[in-house]
Amino acid sequence: MLMKLSDKAATIYDQITSVNAKLGDLRQIAKTLKKDHPLAVELWSTGEFHPRMLAILLFDPKELNLEVVDQLLEDISITDQKSHRNQLTDWLMANQLLKIKKLIPEIETWAEDATPVKRRIFWYYQGRLRWMGKPSPENTPRIVELIEKKLHDEHPDVQWAMNFTAGWIGIYNPQYRDRLIALGEKLGLFKDEMVSKNCTPNYLPEFIRIEVGKRGG
Helix, strand or coil, rough: CCCCCCCCHHHHHHHHHHCCCCCCHHHHHHHHHCCCHHHHHHHHHHHCCCCCCHHHHHHHHHCHHHHHHHHHHHHHHHCCCCCHHHHHHHHHHHHHHHHCHHHHHHCHHHHHHHCCHHHHHHHHHHHHEEEEEEECCCCCCHHHHHHHHHHHHHCCCHHHHHHHHHHHHHHCHHHHHHHHHHHHHHHHCCCCCCCCCCCCCCCHHHCCCHHHHHHHC
16 A cells, blocks of 8 residues: 655655666665665555665665565565566565575475465576576476476466576586476477577577587587
């Protein structure tokens, strides 16, 4: 529910909504404001995309217990525009949730949560573990089995993150490469997706082939 904004919050709200603020602009504003949890709560209450993206940067992680995070994710889950919903989810995960060590064990239980937003976070987290070039986690065999079992029928918001994880497993774990390429060929997910110049396609066989090639594999 929209709160009555303080003068400070109203000024910032007007600043970022009167123009088409870019994510870099929001980061610069956040650097100036630093952590300000009450302000973040006010901005979040607007329900609007850019104020909420800025709010994520301003939240005090000490205030983000599981109850608060659950409410934030519930708010995100009812965001109508898919691109905004996914950006809010990923921004919250990258800028807050993964930096709060006490939340990581909770995130690791979200693989089969009832809410797509939590499942997306689980899978994007798994993908980032591998994308950052860390040693393959011990759960990789189970993760591959879940991908093979669930990728085809997953919610579209989750499907991308699961496919992302599959790609990085195929890149860094050669023993699963052919298996995951075959899965991508079978399902054909993202095969006809338009890809911007210099961007790696999401189609799993091409994603793996290109990224392995970059690494001399």
